Amino acid sequence: MQEQIRLALPSKGRMEEETLDFLAGCGLRVNKTNPRQYTATIPALPGVMVLFQRSRDIPVSVAAGDVDLGVTGYDTLAESSAQDSDSVIVIHEGLGYGECSLVMAVPEEWDDTQTVADLARRAAGGTLRVATKYSNLVSRFLAEAGVEKVRVVVADGALESAPTVGYADFIADITSSGTTLRENRLRPLDGGTILNSQAILIGNRAALVSRPAVLEATRQLLEFIEAHLRARGQYMIFANMRGSSVEDIAGRIFSQTDLGGLQGPTIAPMITREGSGAWWAINLVASARQLYDAVRQIRAIGGSGVVVTPVTYIFEELPERYQRLLVALNGKE
CATH class of the missing domain: 3.40.190.10 (Periplasmic binding protein-like II)
Structure with missing residues (x-):
């Protein structure tokens, strides 16, 4: 079994x-x-x-x-x-x-609190409460930053409402784009990113x-x-080229800046209805950033019938x- x-x-x-x-x-x-x-x-x-x-x-x-x-x-x-x-x-x-960041976010009206050092000074004037799902990470971050007199309030759900509802003064929560924070009139503190995830x-x-x-x-x-x-973001390019030899085709390819491929291009004789002739098939890999320039350069050195397809896998060694x-x-x- x-x-x-x-x-x-x-x-x-x-x-x-x-x-x-x-x-x-x-x-x-x-x-x-x-x-x-x-x-x-x-x-x-x-x-x-x-x-x-x-x-x-x-x-x-x-x-x-x-x-x-x-x-x-x-x-x-x-x-x-x-x-x-x-x-x-x-x-x-x-x-x-799943990219996101765990950040300290304070109400927008806290104009005098822009950095973690500002938060420490604000807390020195009276204990503050921070709502978070990440009590261990937040407590450690505050201690290492020297921020005292902050009580961690463990909470679930939509933490962005905590300062408005009144059970916390600011929050420490996960954000991807910051849109939800802005919609609830909160902003991240400078230097207040606890971790990226x-x-x-x-x-x-x-x-x-x-x-x-x-x-x-x-x-x-x-x-x-x-x-x-x-x-990801890689494309396989196939094209046909006329040339006298594999060395001729390779020389033209390597004269261009965006036609290197992974280790290099593959060049093989192409069989037409008239026989092998002077036609060659080439294929190489290019990134999305290079794709347009690579196609343009293939045309410039005599390539035609250019076919482009996304790459699903690139297996290397172990x-x-x-x-x-x-x-x-x-x-x-």
């Missing part, structure tokens, strides 16, 4: 949607037939069972060994007691979505060390994830983060 590997994913909100979209883009579609169900499968990884949990619970579950792997925000790991636990290891520190992949150290199936599933996850991230993981698990370079 195949060993089951347990992967925890966020169960609610934008983080759930972005995680499912990200995995689907990696070729790791999650088969969740009922939106109310809390288990699912990944057809590309038949030994993996998906469990949906609140993001804040995932680091705790991974630390306890209740699940083997988990995707959550770095902010939830940093806030959790699991951050200081040797049982949790960060496998991939930046999945490229995005989605991460974490694992239970003991499971990775003692269960080869968990390590192998992690390797497969990283293969698809890193190949997908490497391919994934970099898998190599790092092996080093971390073995405890040596």
